[in-house]
Amino acid sequence: MSVVLRAKDIRVSFRKEQQSSLFGQERQQVLHDISLDLREGECLGIIGESGSGKSTLGRVLSGLLKPEGGRVYLEGSDIYEKRSAKSKAALQHRMALVFQDYTSSVNPRFRVENIIGESLRIYRKAGGDCSHVRQRTYELLDQVGLPASFITRYPHELSGGQLQRVCIARALAVCPRIILLDEAISSLDASTQVQIMDLLSTVQKSLGLSYIFITHDLTSITYLCNRVLFFQHGRIVEQVDQISQLSSLQTAYAKHLLHSIMGLGVSDSEQEQADLLVSESEISSLALVNDARKGADSPQAGAVMAFSSKPSVVG
Amino acid sequence: MLKQFFKNPLALMCLVIVGGTAFLGIFAPWIVPHDPYANNILNKFASPSWAYPLGTDQLGRCVFSRMLYGIRPTLFLSLVVMLGTLGLGVLLGTIAGYFRGIVDEVIMRVVDIMLSFPSQIMILAVVALLGVDIRNVIIATIFIKWAWYARMIRTATIKYAEMNFVLFSRSIGSGNLYILTRHMLPCIAAELAVLASLDMGWAILNISTLSFLGLGVQAPVPEWGAMLNEAKNVMASNPEQMIVPGLAVVVLVGAFNFLGDSLRDALDPKAVRS
Numbered sequence: 001m002s003v004v005l006r007a008k009d010i011r012v013s014f015r016k017e018q019q020s021s022l023f024g025q026e027r028q029q030v031l032h033d034i035s036l037d038l039r040e041g042e043c044l045g046i047i048g049e050s051g052s053g054k055s056t057l058g059r060v061l062s063g064l065l066k067p068e069g070g071r072v073y074l075e076g077s078d079i080y081e082k083r084s085a086k087s088k089a090a091l092q093h094r095m096a097l098v099f100q101d102y103t104s105s106v107n108p109r110f111r112v113e114n115i116i117g118e119s120l121r122i123y124r125k126a127g128g129d130c131s132h133v134r135q136r137t138y139e140l141l142d143q144v145g146l147p148a149s150f151i152t153r154y155p156h157e158l159s160g161g162q163l164q165r166v167c168i169a170r171a172l173a174v175c176p177r178i179i180l181l182d183e184a185i186s187s188l189d190a191s192t193q194v195q196i197m198d199l200l201s202t203v204q205k206s207l208g209l210s211y212i213f214i215t216h217d218l219t220s221i222t223y224l225c226n227r228v229l230f231f232q233h234g235r236i237v238e239q240v241d242q243i244s245q246l247s248s249l250q251t252a253y254a255k256h257l258l259h260s261i262m263g264l265g266v267s268d269s270e271q272e273q274a275d276l277l278v279s280e281s282e283i284s285s286l287a288l289v290n291d292a293r294k295g296a297d298s299p300q301a302g303a304v305m306a307f308s309s310k311p312s313v314v315g
Numbered sequence: 316m317l318k319q320f321f322k323n324p325l326a327l328m329c330l331v332i333v334g335g336t337a338f339l340g341i342f343a344p345w346i347v348p349h350d351p352y353a354n355n356i357l358n359k360f361a362s363p364s365w366a367y368p369l370g371t372d373q374l375g376r377c378v379f380s381r382m383l384y385g386i387r388p389t390l391f392l393s394l395v396v397m398l399g400t401l402g403l404g405v406l407l408g409t410i411a412g413y414f415r416g417i418v419d420e421v422i423m424r425v426v427d428i429m430l431s432f433p434s435q436i437m438i439l440a441v442v443a444l445l446g447v448d449i450r451n452v453i454i455a456t457i458f459i460k461w462a463w464y465a466r467m468i469r470t471a472t473i474k475y476a477e478m479n480f481v482l483f484s485r486s487i488g489s490g491n492l493y494i495l496t497r498h499m500l501p502c503i504a505a506e507l508a509v510l511a512s513l514d515m516g517w518a519i520l521n522i523s524t525l526s527f528l529g530l531g532v533q534a535p536v537p538e539w540g541a542m543l544n545e546a547k548n549v550m551a552s553n554p555e556q557m558i559v560p561g562l563a564v565v566v567l568v569g570a571f572n573f574l575g576d577s578l579r580d581a582l583d584p585k586a587v588r589s
Contacts, residue, residue, distance in 0.1 A: 062486045092488030105479035109501045118497075122487045174487050 004075055004177050004210050005038040010060055011069035012053075030056050031234045033070070038178065043204065043211040045221035047257065048231030054214050057231075058182045061212065062097050075177065089126040096171035100183030102163045106155045112166055113137055113151045119173035128175060140169040144199060161192035168199065172207070180212045185220055197223050218257060230254040326577030332570040340386030349377035351384040351537045360553050369559050372542075373549050378559055381537035385560070388538045390567070392453060393518035399457035401511055404464020409499055411465065412472025413491070422465065429462035438521070442530050452531045456521055460514075467510060471503040505582040513575035516568040523564050539564050
């Protein structure tokens with residue numbers, strides 16, 4: 001499998017708001033020499049607590065924030081290099097974003113057709129074939145499981161799950177190779193989450209996309225991702241190359257995260273002991289549920305499974 | 316949004332006042348009973364009558380006709396001032412708020428300098444420099460007032476520049492011009508409408524003030540501020556001469572200010588829900 005996205009030694013720091021001297025230049029290091037590879041057709045999960053810098057990394061990877069050091073290569077070309085408008089457009093449309101907060105991720109004054117139309121416009125500008133805008137919009141809506149009649153609706157006339165589907169359609173419209181999902185499902189309820197994840201994995205299979213999945217929720221990572229990076233204080237603390245080996249975590253932080261997902265309900269002193277006894281059975285039960293969900297074709301079946309993986313049942 | 320606005324009786328009344336005034340101003344030549352410049356010294360300070368609905372002034376000119384013709388410089392020059400300041404303010408404010416960095420620094424420091432001068436004194440100074448003429452008054456007002464707008468619009472722009480839909484647009488490579496015109500402008504349009512209607516009142520007052528001081532519209536041309544100025548000369552003998560133009564300015568400025576308030580209420584999403 002070829003590498004579609006490679007980040008090398010990414011360093012980002014922000015100027016501190018509170019400086020000790022009047023014209024101080026103290027900076028807060030947010031990302032420390034992050035390197036990662038994304039291979040074709042895989043889903044890379046990035047998990048970490050709030051403020052660990054994972055969303056900043058997302059911005060760097062999507063070309064919104066130029067890092068102080070390091071380079072980002074998208075299919076072999078550096079995305080922060082100066083280049084002509086045309087080749088820049090050709091490069092940028094290969095990556096699309098889906099955000100967590102679906103309410104602010106679309107312009108409230110745009111209809112669904114305009115929302116998708118904006119992406120189609122970019123695709124056309126980048127040299128893609130898109131002569132039948134309306135036809136293509138219908139196709140995209142169909143692809144994400146929305147009826148064609150939604151084309152004239154405004155965002156406030158859609159539910160959260162529907163809006164997130166529109167966001168996915170918008171991301172697909174530029175025919176990307178990579179979709180970066182920044183907490184894309186975290187603000188949805190459990191059953192909708194599963195439906196959206198099912199949609200994402202179907203789309204991934206049919207279009208051969210690569211995903212970068214940024215989240216703080218381990219359950220969704222196990223559902224979708226092939227590899228996981230654990231993120232803490234701007235560093236990758238652990239990397240799991242096989243999702244089935246999630247039980248063999250080394251670092252305390254990753255274990256702690258895993259435990260909080262499992263909801264063992266142990267106090268901190270007991271946590272140490274529990275760390276030693278990472279209950280293999282629970283991990284495998286998680287993986288089992290996961291496999292079952294992957295096998296389930298209908299969203300309803302998936303939804304039922306999702307509830308069974310809730311801490312109260314598992315823990 | 317508009318429904319909310321039209322439900323407000325105060326807003327409707329203000330709209331009717333402003334609309335009616337504009338209508339009277341536009342169609343003044345067909346409505347006025349007399350030529351606003353025709354003087355008849357024998358009939359000065361006449362009381363209101365059918366022939367002269369609001370009486371006559373110190374030169375025997377019809378006050379009603381002069382008031383109607385006065386709408387044109389008062390309202391339409393204010394509109395020009397408002398559009399000019401708005402245009403310049405929106406342009407520089409959105410550029411500063413959207414691009415940030417060094418562009419923002421330069422524009423905002425210029426704004427700081429502009430705002431550190433007392434605006435009326437600056438306008439007087441600029442008019443003194445360029446010569447007494449209504450065109451110079453307009454140029455001076457726009458030159459002084461844009462900074463205030465630019466600052467307000469920059470704040471609104473910053474609020475929307477970090478929204479996810481703008482980030483998405485940037486990430487897939489939409490041009491800056493596209494983002495500014497399709498995303499930014501419609502989003503700040505609500506704020507703009509409020510600013511514009513509030514500022515209209517200020518512009519009317521400003522032009523009337525400068526005309527009253529003799530710096531704006533010159534003597535024979537009917538203008539509300541200039542009419543007040545002429546009435547001031549006979550304040551001791553005929554104080555009623557000041558009532559009509561004075562009242563007109565108060566009502567129109569008040570209407571614009573209330574309009575701004577109602578627009579703000581109507582555009583506030585929280586107010587819609589309650």
